[in-house]
Amino acid sequence: MDGLHMVGIEHAYGNTNVLNNVSLTVPAGELVCLLGPSGCGKTTLLRIAGGMEKLQAGTVTIDEEIVAEPGHQLPPEDRKIGYMFQDYALFPHLTIIDNVTFGLFRMDKAEAVKRAMEMLDLVGMAQHAAKHPHMLSGGQQQRIALARALAPKPRLVLLDEPFSGLDTNMRAKIREETLMILKHTNVATMMVTHDPEEAMFMADRIKVMGDNGKVLQSGRPADIYYKPVDEYVARLFGPMNHIDGIVHNGAIGSSFGDIKTDDAENGQAVRLLIRPEGVVLHDGKGTDGGTPVDVVSAHLLGDSSIVRCSLREGANKGAEFQVRIAGAFDAAAMGQVHAHVDPRHTFVYPHDKQ
């Protein structure tokens, strides 16, 4: 099957294992994102796929050609791989067209220039062919890096935190363009990032990595966000409110009422996690009055607001929690503020009190 297939990859730096029997597949035309914190081994895995790191154990296959196995390492330049890095890695002394033709050394000059111009046109940069990298913005340089990565018609594209160096607006624009172009070229793509939002936006499938390169969860972005396998994965997407408790009659008692769960046995100690966007603030005039709360602070972030609230009454009076709402929060317009929990944004995991 066309695409990247890595099987049984193990890797250590000295006595420290960074990858422990990792296997993954990136079919042609799909984008798989390795998401995890610094040091989880995601970049090492990418470098092994690219041949920049020597394989220690396992097999790397691209389009059914074994490119690395113990005793056999195809050099990076012979693997037909395109790369995009955070720092663009353009040659500062070469013009844009020379940067893009650099990897086309197997073509004759005229053919290489034609191909490079096609790629520059694809990324909307053909008019800048004669310039040098320093004359372009970060976003433009990353477009050139994409053109250079795709020019040799790679079998695989590797993206290593490619948008981290760009400012917020440019990052959103460039990643959308990059995704569109990668889908258009139908190439297998593996990307590493520590940014969950970026992974959610770009990936057909996300592989969440934890310590020692262990893959904690694989799935569609929606699976990772709505069905995280454990507390670690759930917390990747930002701060969480949590309530520790015991399951009774299939539910966890909380200040927001009993919250049903099928994920734990009666009598089991659990931790209930609630995403800030899973708490709904309202005026309490609906059929379910909700839990009365006081607003401690509200911060407008642009398209959403973070509102810190505290419970007004009950056994946990004064306990604070965080809420994310769309747009601006107007406490004065709401009057008495009440809260209830949207169960789609709640997760229950076994919790041993230490």
Add this chain to the structure above:
Amino acid sequence: MVEITRSFEIEVDIIDDDHRRLVDSINEIIQALNNEQFELCAQLVPDFVDLSKQHFRREESLLAKYDYPQTDNHIKHHASLDDKMETMLALATKVADSPPAAEALRKELIFFMMDDIINEDMDFKSFMVNATAGKA
């Protein structure tokens, strides 16, 4: 289309045969999607899910028979795929009215087969190759 080429083989005949049957089933579904035979697709996906569950039970028995030390973890992994199978069943009911559902189903089937089933089975490949050779 999906195919089991050498790099995807576990080298345990019973398991590889199961994987091939599952891949044949997926390819039938993809063919149905390509031909816009959405009713057929809606019938084939439950069959694929049943076939997957049968494969999981057969594989779990085999791992237990050969005392694979991570058998319990592999059983847990299979259990964790229930949600994905439910997702595929739900998508199959929507493909006629929703091109995005058809595309999502196609992707999910391929990743489910290659990543969730075969790649996870790679964990026991060397153990089972040795174990089955020793008891042959």
